Amino acid sequence: MEKLRVGVILGGMSSEREVSLNSGRNVFDNLDREAYDPRAIFMDDGGRLWAIPWQLISQNTTKDISERLEAEARRISYEGLRDEIDFAFISLHGKYGEDGCVQGLLELLGLPYTGPGVLASALGMDKHIQQAILRAAGIGVPASVLVREEQWRTERGATAKALADRFGFPLFTKPPREGSSIGVTLVRDAEALVRGVEEALRWDRAVLVEEYLRGKEFSSIILEEEGEPRALELTEITPQSDYFTYDDKYMPGRCRKFTPPRGIPADALEAIKREAVRAFVALGFRSYGRIDGFYLPDGRILITDPNSASGMAPSSFFFEQAACAGMLPAMVIGRLIENALVIHRQKNGPL
Ligand SMILES: Nc1ncnc2c1ncn2[C@@H]1O[C@H](COP(=O)(O)OP(=O)(O)OP(=O)(O)O)[C@@H](O)[C@H]1O
Ligand SMILES: [Mg+2]
Known part of the structure; x- marks a missing residue:
C-alpha cells in the first residue's frame, strides 16, 4: 500500500x-x-x-x-x-x-x-473575539478593552486616562492576533502605557488591554481521543522574567515548567482541566489545542490564551504533557494525523 x-x-x-x-x-x-x-x-x-x-x-x-x-x-x-x-x-x-x-x-x-477549520482557527488567533465567545459560554476571562488604532490616534489622552482609571497599574497590552508573546507588554505606569499601545499597534490595527492577573499560570494541551477532547497533564509555568516572554519560551533553560504542577491543589487541577476542555469545545477547536490561563488565589480559573495550534519543538508543552501520558513524539504526531483523517472524512462542507 x-x-x-x-x-x-x-x-x-x-x-x-x-x-x-x-x-x-x-x-x-x-x-x-x-x-x-x-x-x-x-x-x-x-x-x-x-x-x-x-x-x-x-x-x-x-x-x-x-x-x-x-x-x-x-x-x-x-x-x-x-x-x-x-x-x-x-x-x-x-x-x-x-x-x-x-x-x-x-x-x-x-x-x-491538522487542527481545526477556518472559523475555529481564526477564533483561536483573535484574543478579543475569543473572549466574547468564552464569556458567553460562562467561562472566566480577564477583564479587557479593545482599543482600535483610529481611536488611539484621535483621542490618545482620554483613552489612556480611561484605561488607567479602569485597570490601574500594572496592566497588560497586547496585539489581538499574535503569539509567542510578540507585542505583549507588562505596563507599569502611564508612560509605559503609551509605549505598550504603540508596540501592540506595530502588529495589528487594534490593541487589547487587559487587567493584570496575579496567580499561577498554567498550560493545558487538549487532545481528542476517538472524537472526545481530553486534557493531558497540566503544566505550571514559573517564568524567570516578570511574565512568560519570548525568551522564556524558547531559550534553553530559561523558564521552569512543572508537569504536573507543584503549586496548585489536586481538586483545582481537575477543575482547570474541565474548564480547558470547555474552552476548547466553545471555540470549535478540533483534534488538539493548547489552553492557557491563570489559577487565582481566590480559586477562580481564568482562560487568557486559547490556541488552536501549539509549538512542537522538543521541549514544548505538547511533548512534555504527552510524555506524562506515555506517548512518544512519534505517537502523538501520528495521533494528530489519524484524528484529522477521521475529522475530514466526516465533514460536510469545509471543516
Ligand atoms: N492578563 C494577564 N495577566 C498576567 N499575565 C499575563 C496576562 N496576559 C498575558 N500575560 C503573560 O504574558 C504571556 C504572553 O501572553 P499571551 O499568552 O496572551 O500571549 P501569546 O503571544 O498568545 O502567547 P502564546 O505563545 O502562548 O500563544 C503569558 O504567558 C503571561 O505570562
Ligand atoms: Mg497565543
Whole structure:
C-alpha cells in the first residue's frame, strides 16, 4: 500500500516563522517512516510554497533556507500542492498559518490538514473575539478593552486616562492576533502605557488591554481521543522574567515548567482541566489545542490564551504533557494525523 504523503508545512509569513521552523523540523524528524512518507514544504515570507530537500530544514533560520531556495528547492504552485502531498501537517504559527488562511487554501484544494477549520482557527488567533465567545459560554476571562488604532490616534489622552482609571497599574497590552508573546507588554505606569499601545499597534490595527492577573499560570494541551477532547497533564509555568516572554519560551533553560504542577491543589487541577476542555469545545477547536490561563488565589480559573495550534519543538508543552501520558513524539504526531483523517472524512462542507 502506498504510504500517505504528509507535507509538513513550515516557515510562513508571520512573526513566528522561526518558531514554526523549530516545530516543523521536529515534526518532520519524528514522523513514523513506517506509516508515512514525509515531505518538507517551506512557505517563504511572500507566501510561496517550495518542496525542499530534508537537508535544508536543518538550517538555523528561515532566512538561511530562503537564500538557498532558488538553487536547491522546487517551487510549487498552490494547485500543484495536490500533486506533492495527500495530507498537510500545518506547522505554521501565527498570521496566515494558524488563523484560517492556510486552512481555507487547503479546503479549496481538498487536502485534509491538522487542527481545526477556518472559523475555529481564526477564533483561536483573535484574543478579543475569543473572549466574547468564552464569556458567553460562562467561562472566566480577564477583564479587557479593545482599543482600535483610529481611536488611539484621535483621542490618545482620554483613552489612556480611561484605561488607567479602569485597570490601574500594572496592566497588560497586547496585539489581538499574535503569539509567542510578540507585542505583549507588562505596563507599569502611564508612560509605559503609551509605549505598550504603540508596540501592540506595530502588529495589528487594534490593541487589547487587559487587567493584570496575579496567580499561577498554567498550560493545558487538549487532545481528542476517538472524537472526545481530553486534557493531558497540566503544566505550571514559573517564568524567570516578570511574565512568560519570548525568551522564556524558547531559550534553553530559561523558564521552569512543572508537569504536573507543584503549586496548585489536586481538586483545582481537575477543575482547570474541565474548564480547558470547555474552552476548547466553545471555540470549535478540533483534534488538539493548547489552553492557557491563570489559577487565582481566590480559586477562580481564568482562560487568557486559547490556541488552536501549539509549538512542537522538543521541549514544548505538547511533548512534555504527552510524555506524562506515555506517548512518544512519534505517537502523538501520528495521533494528530489519524484524528484529522477521521475529522475530514466526516465533514460536510469545509471543516
Ligand atoms: N492578563 C494577564 N495577566 C498576567 N499575565 C499575563 C496576562 N496576559 C498575558 N500575560 C503573560 O504574558 C504571556 C504572553 O501572553 P499571551 O499568552 O496572551 O500571549 P501569546 O503571544 O498568545 O502567547 P502564546 O505563545 O502562548 O500563544 C503569558 O504567558 C503571561 O505570562
Ligand atoms: Mg497565543
